[in-house]
Amino acid sequence: MTERPGPAGDATGGPVPTTPVCYRHSDRETYVRCTRCDRPICPECMREASVGHQCPECVNEGRRSVRPARTAFGGGAAGRRGLVTRTLIALNVLAMVLSILSDRGGDAMVGGSGLGGLLGGGTPLTEWGAVLSYASYVPFGEPHGVAAGEWYRLVTAMFLHYGLVHLLLNMWALWVLGRDLEALLGPLRFLGLYLVAGLGGNVAAYLFSEPNAASAGASTAIFGLFAAVFVIMRRLGRDTSAIVPILVINLIFTFTVPNISIPGHIGGLLTGAAMGLVLAYAPRMRRSVFQAAGTAVILVALLGLVLVRTAMLTG
Template sequence: MTERSGQAGDATDGPVPTTPVCYRHPDRETYVRCTRCDRPICPECMRDASVGHQCPECVSAGRRSVRPARTAFGGGAAGRQGYVTKTLIALNVLVMVLSIASARSGSAVAGGGLGGLMGDSTPLTDWGAVLGLARFSDGIIGGVADGQWYRLVTAMFLHFGLLHLLLNMWALWVLGRTLEAVLGPLRFLALYLIAGLGGNVAAYVFTEPNRFTAGASTAIFGLFAAIFVIMRRLGRDTSAIVPVLVINLVFTFTVPSISVAGHLGGLAVGALMALVLAYAPRMRRTAFQVAGGAILLVALLGLVLVRTATLVG
């Protein structure tokens, strides 16, 4: 009988199985694999997924491939926090404090129109309110027609007294948060500024050239029109908006110190901008919205140029 000699583990035996190790930590054995790339991962590298676990690289790649949440009109979801609305209110309050400080008198808070409830003008409102063309007490001529175009913007942040400020800021708080959440921060800010500018341009065009007008109400009326348009576009009930808008229009036409042109101008331009934002075609929504806003700005610029030519001609 022929004998064969040999040792255990000779070439006749099969391969010795090995335990998988984490691809990021080779010294750690693991039987868990990434459900996306199938690489072994240790407990430190595991990231919870909808099914199983994923490795850090696959989680990062998944985040990059996910598009950020958008509103129905293309805005960012950050608008739900109301940051722009809060910033605008803070800016208006700050300017009111500066206005009162510039006057160094309690009449800047109250003591003016509406039976003393409104405040008087201050050096700051004289500097930044909408004014067509007038000669000041020191003999200097000023106004938008004299090249002070900044008044068309600064006027929407100035107020005649504390009551004037509080009424506008309450309306901005109520309307602004809703519109910012629906439109997103940037689109809401564009709506606010263009509506406010539109109201100030209307005040410049249709108001006596030596009359000061100021206040956020030009932009606020634009927000009233916008929330009506936006809610209708979303198919929501607008019955609660109409009475509030009608009441504000009644005040506009009955209170002597209110700028009718400024309110109606803000209302009209706000409605037009809201239509641009709400009915932009989905495929090229952002480009359409930007172009629509630009067209409105050009039209407002044209009105300013025509009015200026009339006053200085």
């Protein structure tokens, strides 16, 4: 009697072996398998791995599980592109253009009272956004200023300037300091440093300037960057001898040139130093939490000072 073949037609009656096909392309035979999930993959789906090949899904999953590169202080590596520094400069330049346009032929660019006329005069925009404690624009008029509820001035003032020379000096300093600090801290931490230092300088101007004295400029934040650079370089064990002379020159400039807000510069310097300490000396294990908490403490302290000053002016 003749023996019949099995159901699949082999000599032993068992199923005929089938060639594996790619799990993504069922018409392509392959003997290569993903080293992670063991699914068959064709040459089009193969991705080089440290050992063997992987399928596209496993490669993407591996990328998601890899922690992104961080700086020494917990920031993202995206800070090396300097996008925040460039954006801040663009905002300051835009504010200067708007200030000039609002002046309608006045002395917004040059011709003001500072630096022998090199600095520009006030404009409707600087009148609206500069730090002003409590004063009226006209005799016996309605009072304006931070004490009158215009708290936005503590932020807007750091983006307004009295003339092109004032703007160019501050933007040059921001370009020099900002790129290195942003690369070291990451975009978010650098932005926090800049804004909190600028706010601290404006709060100091509000506290210690005459009620009718207006002040504006990015120099409150710039002085904060100077202080933070010094603190961070010390934390990294790097040489700070090149920073000290520049800082001293700027302080001499602050105390000797008329119409410069001394409280604003010193306040920005001290706030920047405090932020630098918070960012640079946060313990590694809970660094982000410590940095956020330290920043919050500084902001609460500044808020308390503003409330006290407001009560003194309006009480």
